[in-house]
Amino acid sequence: MRAAKFQTWGNDLNETQQLWEWREKTANLYYEVRSSPDVVAAWGLWCDTRSTLFRDHPQSPIESADRKTFEGPTTFSYDxxxxxxxxxxxxxxxxxxxxxxxxxxxxxxxxxxxxxxxxxxxxxxxxxxxxxxxxxxxxxxxxxxxxxxxxxxxxxxxxxxxxxxxxxxxxxxxxxxxxxxxxxxxxxxxxxxxxxxxxxxxxxxxxxxxxxxxxxxxx
Structure with a gap:
């Protein structure tokens, strides 16, 4: 399963709309995780999608100055x-x-x-x-x-x-x-x-x- 492909409109939205969009993308991600018959592939999707959101979305918890060099949340290997x-x-x-x-x-x-x-x-x-x-x-x-x-x-x-x-x-x-x-x-x-x-x-x-x-x- 490949990382979800999505367009982020966050920079064109006000702060509340950005948060709404972040929540929507998170909910959609977990829906994909629950729906997948391949747990390890679903976990890979989870990791990759969160990395993209943390790096690119204006509602990311990563400070703005650090986002360009942030490679995504680090995880243990799937166990x-x-x-x-x-x-x-x-x-x-x-x-x-x-x-x-x-x-x-x-x-x-x-x-x-x-x-x-x-x-x-x-x-x-x-x-x-x-x-x-x-x-x-x-x-x-x-x-x-x-x-x-x-x-x-x-x-x-x-x-x-x-x-x-x-x-x-x-x-x-x-x-x-x-x-x-x-x-x-x-x-x-x-x-x-x-x-x-x-x-x-x-x-x-x-x-x-x-x-x-x-x-x-x-x-």
């Missing part, structure tokens, strides 16, 4: 052992509120917790529902690579409000979590952003060497 099937169990709907800078406070509540990750990754993860109009599923995590090989604040695996949706719970109640698609929040790239980070219960003892990783580039 099928980090594509894991878990069951979800209900949890007490704990509510969390976090500050997100000029965007105000963000409230979310826990609604499910995984079972099936402990043996492989040394912990389980809680899924959160972001409250407010429409809402959305949010799954951040920190692991043993955080702060050394990956961003210290952790990574996101699912954020449906932003279009990062790898799929829904299967009919048998299972959920496939593919950590090869985990990525840094925007605040990893720029101080212009204040991002919600992984709660203390979403810390894995194991090292998740899959998905986005740290890299040094010359601006």
């Amino acid at each position: 099928p052992s980090f594509r894991l099937t878990v069951q979800l169990v209900p949890v007490t709907p704990e509510r969390i509120t976090v500050a997100t800078g000029v965007d105000g406070d963000l409230s979310m509540h826990a609604f499910s917790r995984t079972t099936g990750l402990e043996a492989r990754l040394g912990g389980e993860l809680t899924l959160y529902w972001i409250e407010g109009y429409g809402g959305g599923v949010f799954l951040p995590f920190v692991d043993a690579t955080s702060g050394t090989e990956t961003y210290g604040g952790g990574r996101y695996l699912i954020d449906t409000i932003k279009g990062a949706d790898l799929g829904v719970v299967r009919s048998d109640g299972a959920l496939v979590l593919d950590f090869n698609f985990s990525y840094f929040p925007s605040c990893a790239y720029s101080s212009r952003y204040v991002c919600p980070l992984a709660p203390s219960g979403n810390r894995l003892k194991g090292a998740v060497r899959a998905g986005e990783r740290l890299a040094v580039w010359k601006g």
Whole structure:
């Protein structure tokens, strides 16, 4: 599967329209990922399309002065052992509120917790529902690579409000979590952003060497 070919009209749009376009392209990308029967090819499409967006789109989290030399988010090689099937169990709907800078406070509540990750990754993860109009599923995590090989604040695996949706719970109640698609929040790239980070219960003892990783580039 080749990288998606698209035209970006962002420079001709106002800031809100640019953001709308960025969200549309992200949602379309994840649709292509979910629809593909070839997981590794879908991951390649994900990597290539994100690189293009980060380099060329005006809503990129990369600072403008660095975009021409930015080659794209760096990732570990695809590792099928980090594509894991878990069951979800209900949890007490704990509510969390976090500050997100000029965007105000963000409230979310826990609604499910995984079972099936402990043996492989040394912990389980809680899924959160972001409250407010429409809402959305949010799954951040920190692991043993955080702060050394990956961003210290952790990574996101699912954020449906932003279009990062790898799929829904299967009919048998299972959920496939593919950590090869985990990525840094925007605040990893720029101080212009204040991002919600992984709660203390979403810390894995194991090292998740899959998905986005740290890299040094010359601006």
